Amino acid sequence: MWSEKPVKAWASATGGEHLERLFWDTIKAKDWTELEKHVSPDFVYVGPSGIHEKPDAMKYFESLQIADLSLGEMAVHPSGGDVVVVTYVAHINATRNGKPLSSNEFRMTSTWQKIGKDWMLISRAHTAPTQASASGS
Numbered sequence: 129m130w131s132e133k134p135v136k137a138w139a140s141a142t143g144g145e146h147l148e149r150l151f152w153d154t155i156k157a158k159d160w161t162e163l164e165k166h167v168s169p170d171f172v173y174v175g176p177s178g179i180h181e182k183p184d185a186m187k188y189f190e191s192l193q194i195a196d197l198s199l200g201e202m203a204v205h206p207s208g209g210d211v212v213v214v215t216y217v218a219h220i221n222a223t224r225n226g227k228p229l230s231s232n233e234f235r236m237t238s239t240w241q242k243i244g245k246d247w248m249l250i251s252r253a254h255t256a257p258t259q260a261s262a263s264g265s
Contacts, residue, residue, distance in 0.1 A: 144204035
């Protein structure tokens, strides 16, 4: 069995899981110029604090200090040839503006669209799991 090679460049990404891993690697590396290239100008971010457009979402991403991150339960849902929806659970050991995150586990949904030769993140939503789903009941 061949092992999957890690994708190190955005141009090499071939699917939704690769795009998500590159997104988080770019945030961890604090490469805001590179991240900006892959987040649509019309990007919408939905989280517990509300609905945010790209400028506020970028400020949120820039406020994160990620010590450790793992992605699990990944599912990729193609929607035609140029759109892919990715769902997963992220386990994040991080702070935001120096304070620990309210949760270390988040359920994530991202929508990527291929525009020209590039994949662009057009929307993202996250929520912390409820007590019922966290305990498996």
